[in-house]
Amino acid sequence: MTDRSGEIIEKFTLHRLLGEGGMGAVYLAQHVLTDRMVALKLLHDSFAGNHEILARIRREAKAAALIGHPNIVEIVDSGTDANGVPFIAMELLKGESLDGLLEKIGPMPIPLASYVICSILDTLQAAHLKGVVHRDMKPENVFLNQAHASNVPQVKILDFGISKFQSMDQQNMSLTRTGTVMGTPYYMSVEQAMGQKVDGRSDIYSVGVMLYQLLTARLPFCDSNYNRVLLQIVTGDFPPIDQIRPDLPPELVAIVHRAMSKNIEERYPDCHAFMAELQQFWILYDPAEIFSSLGDATIETRSVPLKTPTPQLTDPKLMAAAQTYGSPRVTTAAVGQSLETDSKKGMIAAILVLLVIGGGVGAYFMFKSEGEMKAGTPTAQNPEVPVVNAGMEPVMEPDMPVVMEAVMEPDMPVVMEAPLPAEIAINVVNVPKGASILLDGKKTTLPIKLPGARGQHSLVITAAGYEPFVKNIEYRADVHLVFDANRIQKVTVNSMKPPVDNPMEKPMDTPMDTPMVTPMDMPSSMPVDVNRPDF
Structure with missing residues (x-):
């Protein structure tokens, strides 16, 4: 990213580059009228005209102003430069x-x-x-x-x-x-x-x-x-x-x-x-x-x-x-540094x-890297250089879907939910004997009684010889399901194959092409229970 020190962006003169992050650069800047010093974050040129990014910036400014707490970083101003590149001017932190x-x-x-x-x-x-x-x-x-x-x-x-305003319409505000x-x-x-x-x-x-x-x-x-x-x-x-x-x-x-x-x-x-x-x-x-x-x-x-x-x-x-x-x-x-x-x-x-x-x-997520600041970023050891957080925005992988939240107006009507039952029952028939049943990650047994737990719930049933049975359940009424998971096809096991690398041992900085697990993440061989009745 080109160093734009010396330029004037709207009301701010950019004095010097403080650091670069995954989505832009942070400058020490000065308001041309009040002389106030700020940390101005200027996004990459590729975000010019990006309404979704602008929505996020406005949301951050709105949240800070709405809360009005001295321990939330102050948003001084936000907008775009002459080419439509978004910026946000923040309180300068040291x-x-x-x-x-x-x-x-x-x-x-x-x-x-x-x-x-x-x-x-x-x-x-x-x-x-x-x-x-x-x-x-x-x-x-x-x-x-x-x-x-x-x-x-x-x-x-x-x-x-990425804060959420709870008072707004759940279907639109997020x-x-x-x-x-x-x-x-x-x-x-x-x-x-x-x-x-x-x-x-x-x-x-x-x-x-x-x-x-x-x-x-x-x-x-x-x-x-x-x-x-x-x-x-x-x-x-x-x-x-x-x-x-x-x-x-x-x-x-x-x-x-x-x-x-x-x-x-x-x-x-x-x-x-x-x-x-x-x-x-x-x-x-x-x-x-x-x-x-x-x-x-x-x-x-x-x-x-x-x-x-x-x-x-x-x-x-x-x-x-x-x-x-x-x-x-x-x-x-002192404590240990690793887990088996x-x-x-x-x-x-x-x-x-x-x-x-x-x-x-069908989940996607934005992951914020821990090392966004490049070498040379000012640190607290240099009292002459203000330190700012240049890693506030996520690093966007090229193939990662970007899902941004729309900014809602204050008069957005609140949608009132219909009354929900005090308890619902969840039952699944034709479940193989010995199956493991998890509701929201906790072991349970059928039928399941779910009292007053609003929202979505995840039901996972695993059984020997079958693919996992996975259902998302909305807390609205009793649920009746049929276990219809496919049987796992028989495979030939080559016991002479050398052991494969443990997939858990990948370094944390291994590049990820996509946030979803793909077959490439799987080892080339897997243990098979040859004592299953259907083997």
Whole structure:
């Protein structure tokens, strides 16, 4: 991308290039009338006239303005240059991303991780109260902004570009359509990974994953194949956090596990409820003490105009509740860096992902790469160079379908849903003996009673000798199905073939031509149960 430093775009003079990302470049810019310095993100020329990208930019600006919270990055202006190339001018941030700090120090002390997560939750609570769900919470979208002369960075949340406005018509207001997945796979809740309706509790799951990662420096679900990650989220169990970091207090372990529950009803009902339990692990510490304990890893202090400090808990009830908690435990024990992978489960996961995510739901997703900033991007170690997040937009693969959300006007009517039954029954006949039955990733038996669980549900039945039976069920009325999966054709097994490479061992940066699993992802040979009755 050509360096456009020195040009004037609408009201802004571009001073110098700060970094390039997958969809554009970020410049240090200055408003020609007010002299305000901003970070201006200019997209690639290929996006000129792209109404869908403009819709996303407008949505981010609208979300920030609607929420009006000091810990959400301010959108100063947006528009297009003379050639129709979109830009967005944002508040200039100085510091580093939460992801960068995590990479620098590894597993975080309990008070630090708890303080940062509580600041995030306080901000998201304000968003949720305005009907906005972020849908892409992750450490890369959290910035520790050293915006005032103290040792306490201000936590800033970035990228509301794929946020969802819950008050609008569900059929029209969303970038996503039925069965479309938006966000970063590692932090997705079950309902988001399945392309179902999300609400604030989906953000709570993502923040729970972030807390898990800050405390262990590991992700709960990780794989080289994005679709297998989605299947793990839907059907698998993550390693309990106390197995990775056994020094954690049982109360903190329970908090993390509740936030990451697959069942949305078992999570915290809102962000303040999550905060009320988590704040006990930092509330007795001075925030400056929490950050100063990092020593050489402390974010560098700079003198800049004062801004609102990192928010304390805004609910008086939460502050009162904090008085009942004892002194938190501070530990920085090292943890392991790898998990053993079961190759057989990996192959099964790849097959089921193709059916459940591919055929059953037809899901696509936008994946944001972790390394968008090219070499030479300014870092927090250089106090003269403002640091901005140039990785706010997803990297678009050439063959990846781009699904963008239309911007809705404020007077869009809300569609009222018809009353739903208190409970529905799901039954399937002709199911082979010994079959495994999963509803939303959990084992169950037929007939299934489903009380008050609105939205779509995934039913997967697997039986020896048959292809998986996959159905998406809408919670509206009783469901009666017939097991009609095809039998698996007999195959000839060449036992002399050398073992194939484990598909789970692909490096994370292996290029992906398409977000869907294809037969190329499958090993050249697979184990076959020769003791089956029909073999």
